[in-house]
Amino acid sequence: MTIPQERILILDFGSQYTPLIARRIREQHVYCEIHPYDMPESQIKAFAPKGIILSGGPETVTLESTPRAPKIVFELGCPVLGICYGMQTMAEQLGGKVVACSNREFGYAHAQITEPTELLKEITDKKGNPYLDVWMSHGDHVEQVPPEFIIILNTPNTPIAGMADPKRNFYALQFHPEVTHTQQGKEILERFVDKICDCRPSWTAHNILEHEIAEIKQKVGEEKVLLALSGGVDSTVLAALLHKAIGKQLLCVFVNTGLLRTTDKDSAIQALADDMNISVVKIDASDRFLKALGGITDPEEKRKAIGNLFVEIFEAESTKHPDIAWLAQGTIYSDVIESAGTTTQKAHAIKSHHNVGGLPDTLKLKLLEPLRELFKDEVCQLGLELGLPPELVYKHPFPGPGLAIRVLGEVTPKNIDLVRKADVILQEELRKHNHYDKISQAFCVFLPVKSVGVIGDARQYAPIIAIRAIETIDFMTARWAHLPYALLETISNRIINEVAGISRVVYDVSGKPPATIEWE
Numbered sequence: 001m002t003i004p005q006e007r008i009l010i011l012d013f014g015s016q017y018t019p020l021i022a023r024r025i026r027e028q029h030v031y032c033e034i035h036p037y038d039m040p041e042s043q044i045k046a047f048a049p050k051g052i053i054l055s056g057g058p059e060t061v062t063l064e065s066t067p068r069a070p071k072i073v074f075e076l077g078c079p080v081l082g083i084c085y086g087m088q089t090m091a092e093q094l095g096g097k098v099v100a101c102s103n104r105e106f107g108y109a110h111a112q113i114t115e116p117t118e119l120l121k122e123i124t125d126k127k128g129n130p131y132l133d134v135w136m137s138h139g140d141h142v143e144q145v146p147p148e149f150i151i152i153l154n155t156p157n158t159p160i161a162g163m164a165d166p167k168r169n170f171y172a173l174q175f176h177p178e179v180t181h182t183q184q185g186k187e188i189l190e191r192f193v194d195k196i197c198d199c200r201p202s203w204t205a206h207n208i209l210e211h212e213i214a215e216i217k218q219k220v221g222e223e224k225v226l227l228a229l230s231g232g233v234d235s236t237v238l239a240a241l242l243h244k245a246i247g248k249q250l251l252c253v254f255v256n257t258g259l260l261r262t263t264d265k266d267s268a269i270q271a272l273a274d275d276m277n278i279s280v281v282k283i284d285a286s287d288r289f290l291k292a293l294g295g296i297t298d299p300e301e302k303r304k305a306i307g308n309l310f311v312e313i314f315e316a317e318s319t320k321h322p323d324i325a326w327l328a329q330g331t332i333y334s335d336v337i338e339s340a341g342t343t344t345q346k347a348h349a350i351k352s353h354h355n356v357g358g359l360p361d362t363l364k365l366k367l368l369e370p371l372r373e374l375f376k377d378e379v380c381q382l383g384l385e386l387g388l389p390p391e392l393v394y395k396h397p398f399p400g401p402g403l404a405i406r407v408l409g410e411v412t413p414k415n416i417d418l419v420r421k422a423d424v425i426l427q428e429e430l431r432k433h434n435h436y437d438k439i440s441q442a443f444c445v446f447l448p449v450k451s452v453g454v455i456g457d458a459r460q461y462a463p464i465i466a467i468r469a470i471e472t473i474d475f476m477t478a479r480w481a482h483l484p485y486a487l488l489e490t491i492s493n494r495i496i497n498e499v500a501g502i503s504r505v506v507y508d509v510s511g512k513p514p515a516t517i518e519w520e
Contacts, residue, residue, distance in 0.1 A: 004207075006199040008032040009049035011039060013057030013067050013085045016513075019333055020178040021053055021083070023375050023474045024189045029201030041072040051079045051197030054086025056176060060140050061088045061098050068093055079169035079196045081119075084138055087163070087172035094146035094170075096163075104139040105157055109175065115152040117164045118196055119171045123184050134161075135181035138174060169196055180477050205381040209241075212370050212382075216245040223325035225368060226318055228310065229254045229280065231269060232398045234330035237383040238371055242328060243278050244386060251279050251324065253317055255310065258286025259402030259416065262424050285313055293404055293411040299520035302411065306401045318365055327365040331372050332379055334475050335400075376475045396427075396441045397475070405520040409448030414501075415463075419446040421499045422465045429491045430469075439481040442469035444495075445508075445519045453496070453503030462503035465495055469508075470517055478512040 008025050012018045012034050025032040033047070037054070044052075052073055059066045068089055073080060082090035088098045113120050113130035125131040132153070142160040145151060153162030153173070161174045171192065177185030193199050225242060229235045229252040242250045254269055272278040292305045318324050371379055376397065383393035399405055406423075407415045422444040430436040447464040454460065467488070472478035492505040508515075 004031040004202045005048070006030065006050050006202065007047070008051045008053060008193060008197065008199065009044065009047050010034045010053045010055060011037045011069060011073070011086075013037045013055050013089070014059065015056035015084065017176055017178055017476070018055040019375075020176075020474065020476050021055060021189075023476065024178050024186060025193055026203055026375070026378065027186075028190055028193055028199075029203045030193050030199045031203040037067050037069060039070065041070050044070060044072055044076070049076075049078055050199050051081070051193065052076070053192075054080065054082040054090060056084030056086060056137070059085065060100070061085070061092045062100060062140060074168075074170070079192065080171070081192050082170075082172035083178070084174060084176060087174055088138075088140055088142060090170065090172050091142045091144075091146055091149075091163070094149070096142055096146040096149070097144040098140050099143045101139055101141050101157075103157070105136045105141075106138075107136060108181065109134050109136045109155045109157065109161075111153045111155045111161050111175065113153055115150050115164070117150075117152055117166050117171070118169075119164060119188060119191055120152060120162075121191065121195075123187050123191070125184075132175075133183040134175035134177075134185075135179050136175050141174060142172075171196070180473070180479075205378070205385040208374070208378065208382055209385050212241060213245045216242065216368070216370055219368065220246055220249065220326060222249070224249045224251065224321070224323050225326040225328050226314065226321065226324045226365070227252045227328040228314060228330070229269070229272070230330065230398070230400060231260065232330070232400075233376075233383070233393060233395055234332050234371060234379055234397075236272065236330075236392060237379050237386065237388065238328060238330045239272050239278055240276060240383065240386040240388055241370060243272075243276055248279075250328075251281065251321060253281045253283060253314065255313055256282065256284045256286055257289040257306070257402055257404075258413075259289060259306075259404045259411075261398060261403070262420060281317065283313060283317070285309070288313075289404075290411065290413060290416075295410060297409050299405055302404050302520070303401055306404060314365075325366060326368045328368040328370070331369045333373055333375050336372060377473060394437065396436075396443070399518055405518055406443060407446040408519060409446075415446050415448075418463070418499055418501055419444050419465065422446075422495045422502065425494045425498060426467060426491055429487060429494065433484075433487050435481075435483060435487065439469050439483075440472045440475070440478070441517065442467070442481070444468075447506075451504040455496075455503075460503050462501050464504045464506060465499070465502050466506050466508055466519070467491065468517070468519070470512070472512070472517075475517065476512075478517055480509045480511055483507075 010021050022032050022034055092098050111132040111134050141158050145163045149163045149165045151160050152164050155161045164171045177188040239252050273280045292309050296302050380393045403416050404411045445466040449464055450461050451464050452461055469481035470478040471481050495505050
């Protein structure tokens with residue numbers, strides 16, 4: 001499938017939120033791409049965007065050598081939207097002035113619309129008043145707008161929270177409309193893409209599927225592919241996608257790491273092997289993974305140890321099949337983003353992912369990652385389009401390193417067993433009380449912190465289990481799930497009573513940001 005001609009270009013200045021901009025645009029079924037802010041002018045022209053968005057970023061425009069948008073951005077004649085740092089560089093480059101804030105501003109703010117313009121037209125708060133509930137994250141602010149610009153928003157702490165030059169269709173916002181914390185952010189981005197850029201919705205699951213199949217066939221040709229199958233949603237969808245694209249050229253390898261949930265060993269594998277007639281090789285490497293993790297407590301070292309061992313196993317397996325030329329992985333966009341592995345390389349790394357970063361020279365296979373530019377919900381939609389059952393597609397996500405990063409501190413068979421048993425209880429109770437499908441992800445974490453408890457009138461000094469449950473659309477931002485107290489009480493009582501060696505259960509009430517979804 002040809003990439004839609006109506007497309008938005010996002011120039012990335014390094015914000016962790018940049019992929020959310022793309023996510024919000026794709027939610028409107030409009031195609032977009034993220035490229036580095038210093039994208040060559042010739043490539044910007046060739047991309048022929050119907051609109052350009054300048055993202056936020058960690059730098060400051062108050063210095064001489066900080067990032068700037070290419071001049072052509074303001075000369076193409078297409079609409080431009082600057083967000084946070086994007087607003088500040090727009091102001092500086094077009095003749096305005098930016099200064100450091102006396103107090104940096106992070107969190108919610110109440111913004112008043114002073115000039116609606118086309119961007120904010122008909123957007124109000126819940127009471128119909130011209131106010132926005134927005135999410136701020138900035139250390140600088142625009143002190144003076146450029147010539148021909150007007151102020152369209154203000155807050156008590158930021159007199160110029162938004163500006164516009166309606167004649168040229170240049171708009172800028174100091175807050176982040178892409179995050180869910182900005183209540184009217186979706187409407188604002190919809191107005192920019194639909195009303196200002198005049199883009200029609202043409203980026204659908206069906207079109208994505210056609211596009212991916214065509215690309216896979218073109219890349220792979222007649223060569224064979226080995227897929228690292230984890231049993232999670234991403235690799236399962238990828239297996240179905242590759243099977244549809246190349247059929248018997250696909251060989252799936254499922255590695256039992258000993259770090260899996262109880263339900264991950266069989267469900268997805270059976271569905272692929274039996275229902276779709278996909279060839280699956282099973283390898284039990286649980287002892288090897290636990291040995292490799294022995295004595296390691298640092299989460300980044302855990303991830304590296306797991307990633308290295310995966311490569312060793314797939315390298316050994318590939319030697320048994322000399323006709324295999326590709327290694328496929330279910331890497332998705334959120335993995336890439338948190339590892340700062342996007343093609344832009346502008347974002348700061350949050351944590352590494354075992355399946356991000358390429359392959360070592362010793363592994364003579366080419367890397368195939370068809371889902372790398374897709375968000376989690378797009379992957380789920382793709383799975384449904386491929387005919388996978390909803391209960392498989394919408395199964396709660398599970399990290400590639402498995403329970404190794406849900407056991408804080410050293411990974412031992414005993415600690416893995418404790419968190420696995422606790423997690424079974426959590427999942428059972430969520431399903432029993434019809435909350436499993438109402439939340440996006442829930443899991444248990446083993447804490448290597450001992451707490452005094454009383455079990456059968458006897459003192460017990462034992463570790464703690466933390467429960468994490470979140471609600472999210474894209475897994476880039478998330479809210480902790482407000483589960484009923486009675487349900488939490490039931491889960492806690494069962495874990496303490498049924499999982500010998502646990503003295504206390506706590507509930508994580510941290511959002512993302514500032515916390516990540518996983519604890520490590």
